[in-house]
Amino acid sequence: MATPRKNTRPVVAAKTKRPSRPPAAGSPQRDSPQREKPSKTPGESKPTRSPPKRSSRPISTPKSQTSSQPSSNTLSANALARLNAENEKTAFLQTERVADTRPKDKVVTGRVIKERAKHKRKEGHGVKKRRVVSGALLEEGRGTRGGFLRNSNERRRFGKGCWIFVGLIVLLLIILIPIGVLVVGKKSSSGGDPPSAATTTTPDNSNLSGTSENDIPPAAKGTYLDPFTWYDTEDFNVTYTNDTVGGLPVMGLNSTWDDTKQANGNVPALNQKWQYGTMPIRGVNIGGWLSIEPFITPSLFNSYQPSMNIVDEYTLTQHLGATQAAQTIEKHYSSFVNKQTFVDIQNAGFDHVRIPFSYWAITTYAGDPYVPKISWRYLLRGIEYARECGLRVNLDLHAVPGSQNGWNHSGRQGVIGWLNGTDGALNGQRSLDLHKQISTFFAQPRYKNVIAIYGLVNEPKMISLPVNTVLNWTTNAIDIVRQNGIQQTIAFGDGFLGLPNWHGKLQSIDGLVMDAHQYVIFNTGQIAMNHQNKVSYACSGWQGQMTASTNTATGFGPTMCGEWSQADTDCATYLNNVNVGSRWTGTMNTGDPSTQVLSPSCPPNSGTCECNDANADPSQYSAVYKQWLMMNAEAQMTSFEIGWGWFYWTWQTENAVQWSWKLGMQAGILPQKTWQRDFNCSQAIPDFGGLPENY
Numbered sequence: 001m002a003t004p005r006k007n008t009r010p011v012v013a014a015k016t017k018r019p020s021r022p023p024a025a026g027s028p029q030r031d032s033p034q035r036e037k038p039s040k041t042p043g044e045s046k047p048t049r050s051p052p053k054r055s056s057r058p059i060s061t062p063k064s065q066t067s068s069q070p071s072s073n074t075l076s077a078n079a080l081a082r083l084n085a086e087n088e089k090t091a092f093l094q095t096e097r098v099a100d101t102r103p104k105d106k107v108v109t110g111r112v113i114k115e116r117a118k119h120k121r122k123e124g125h126g127v128k129k130r131r132v133v134s135g136a137l138l139e140e141g142r143g144t145r146g147g148f149l150r151n152s153n154e155r156r157r158f159g160k161g162c163w164i165f166v167g168l169i170v171l172l173l174i175i176l177i178p179i180g181v182l183v184v185g186k187k188s189s190s191g192g193d194p195p196s197a198a199t200t201t202t203p204d205n206s207n208l209s210g211t212s213e214n215d216i217p218p219a220a221k222g223t224y225l226d227p228f229t230w231y232d233t234e235d236f237n238v239t240y241t242n243d244t245v246g247g248l249p250v251m252g253l254n255s256t257w258d259d260t261k262q263a264n265g266n267v268p269a270l271n272q273k274w275q276y277g278t279m280p281i282r283g284v285n286i287g288g289w290l291s292i293e294p295f296i297t298p299s300l301f302n303s304y305q306p307s308m309n310i311v312d313e314y315t316l317t318q319h320l321g322a323t324q325a326a327q328t329i330e331k332h333y334s335s336f337v338n339k340q341t342f343v344d345i346q347n348a349g350f351d352h353v354r355i356p357f358s359y360w361a362i363t364t365y366a367g368d369p370y371v372p373k374i375s376w377r378y379l380l381r382g383i384e385y386a387r388e389c390g391l392r393v394n395l396d397l398h399a400v401p402g403s404q405n406g407w408n409h410s411g412r413q414g415v416i417g418w419l420n421g422t423d424g425a426l427n428g429q430r431s432l433d434l435h436k437q438i439s440t441f442f443a444q445p446r447y448k449n450v451i452a453i454y455g456l457v458n459e460p461k462m463i464s465l466p467v468n469t470v471l472n473w474t475t476n477a478i479d480i481v482r483q484n485g486i487q488q489t490i491a492f493g494d495g496f497l498g499l500p501n502w503h504g505k506l507q508s509i510d511g512l513v514m515d516a517h518q519y520v521i522f523n524t525g526q527i528a529m530n531h532q533n534k535v536s537y538a539c540s541g542w543q544g545q546m547t548a549s550t551n552t553a554t555g556f557g558p559t560m561c562g563e564w565s566q567a568d569t570d571c572a573t574y575l576n577n578v579n580v581g582s583r584w585t586g587t588m589n590t591g592d593p594s595t596q597v598l599s600p601s602c603p604p605n606s607g608t609c610e611c612n613d614a615n616a617d618p619s620q621y622s623a624v625y626k627q628w629l630m631m632n633a634e635a636q637m638t639s640f641e642i643g644w645g646w647f648y649w650t651w652q653t654e655n656a657v658q659w660s661w662k663l664g665m666q667a668g669i670l671p672q673k674t675w676q677r678d679f680n681c682s683q684a685i686p687d688f689g690g691l692p693e694n695y
Helices: 077-097 152-156 160-190 206-210 312-334 339-347 376-388 424-442 465-483 532-552 625-642 661-667
Strands: 106-108 111-113 128-131 136-139 281-285 352-358 392-397 449-455 489-493 512-517 559-563 646-647
Touching: 160 352, 281 392, 281 559, 312 661, 339 646, 352 376, 352 449, 376 392, 392 424, 424 449, 424 465, 465 489, 489 559, 512 532, 532 559, 532 625, 559 625, 625 646, 625 661
Parallel strands: 281 352, 281 646, 352 392, 392 449, 449 489, 489 512, 512 559, 559 646
Antiparallel strands: 106 111, 128 136
């Protein structure tokens, strides 16, 4: 199928009025107990858990469509202009006095404003060669190479003694620099600053070469809308615009898109209708990217002592401070997921991706330490990457103000402050206001095919919240989203109430799908089943639940599994919270008698429970263990396809193999294509003789 020629015209935003920002309020005082996982009965769900050509033409939008302000929470135009001039003056004086002095970042309303001299471009002819080092643009060739000689006359001034002196200095530098690097390396390995969550080359940001800093209005310099402050500009449109839709910036988007792409030959192209309910979803989550989860990227948390209590994105960003948090988190956004990620997902046979993101992609409130708004542009770029691969997107608002479940992946571990407690109603309204903005933005025509499912909130812990309050909030959210033009399927979480308990709830509202997250390892009864029984339950248990739930006479109706895993233990590092052990070994000391598990939960009479083998490199797995892991995954896929289908949790982790489709596929414990199955629950289940039950 021919690919349409790309148009380089910039984005023109749809008509919108910038909504007023919800009133800021002080964050409630919260304690930080370890993440709890409520017990389940077998009927319950999981209780946790080459760049395109850019246009140089300015983006034009009728004045009535957008706010004239370039961004919220910025200084005034005059104030920023004065700050900018002062920064340039300071940078010039520093350059004159000490050539290698590095200017410090400035933070204004949570954004990092880099010294303008660092990015200053030469206009006209003779532009110096530039390179990118850790996101900063450094100009090469200031002065002449070597720094000593400018002409032949100066060369004559240097006698033999001078050259000996220079040689001694060079020799000392050769000796001292490696020592300094070694000392710094040792210090940072034991200090409190986290390493990058993934190692990769620094973005080259070559698309900035066609843009001048003079194109950025003075009032916008140093703000979110200034691409010269972005760590990564690859595949973004860096032509400046302050246009918004729903109060959310379109900066970074191109004005054209192609919805003729097909994920694979088994599914329709994006611009063709998907028959949900008869054609199964085979999707994967991109977890731990825009909503950080410690067990997915433990390197962000490993360097801290337990006494520091850095256990989630809230405490991490609070500890780092605004400037360092912005630098660390954006490097993670840039390196953990990129275009190749979506290509690999497509090649593995997936047709949908679920992209979790957090409310601070939109805004933050008084007292929030989160990095504001930067993840928004990475979300938009991720959606475009998915489009290029023919992958349909399930938008997942993974964290809402106040925390909907008190677990670390909601941003802040501890008490639930959404629809609960002093600021519960306020945070409920804030989350509705967020949906006003988000739904207005994604109701644009460019998203009608690529956004397939619109999620309201991930895993609201309805077993700890007033059920009717959550249902009322859900109804209000649906009304808002529909009124703003979202026609796609809307997903709501089952809240861990148990699938049968949704019969009679929300059934009068069309266009919904219930999102159930199915795991056996967060329940001490189910985790204790032996390997044969776990596969049997994946077949009979999940199939029975899906069959009943999709029948409106016995359940809600349309049901999908938005998260599941092949893991048979809860041994993965930080899975149950940072510095908390496992149910499997009986070391899950949460400090809360109602949630802690201090007795081993591996199958009875199987020996001493241990995690070493479950957490081992998969090259050390026995053949029978690999057989079981594959069969356990295939059994669950078969069962969930009785409903609308499934999304595996997750695509990528740093080292938790049994939670990463990418790593599992490489290890030979997950199919190379999602539709390839050797087992489908119709065959006899072996007893897996020789496979230890305790590891």
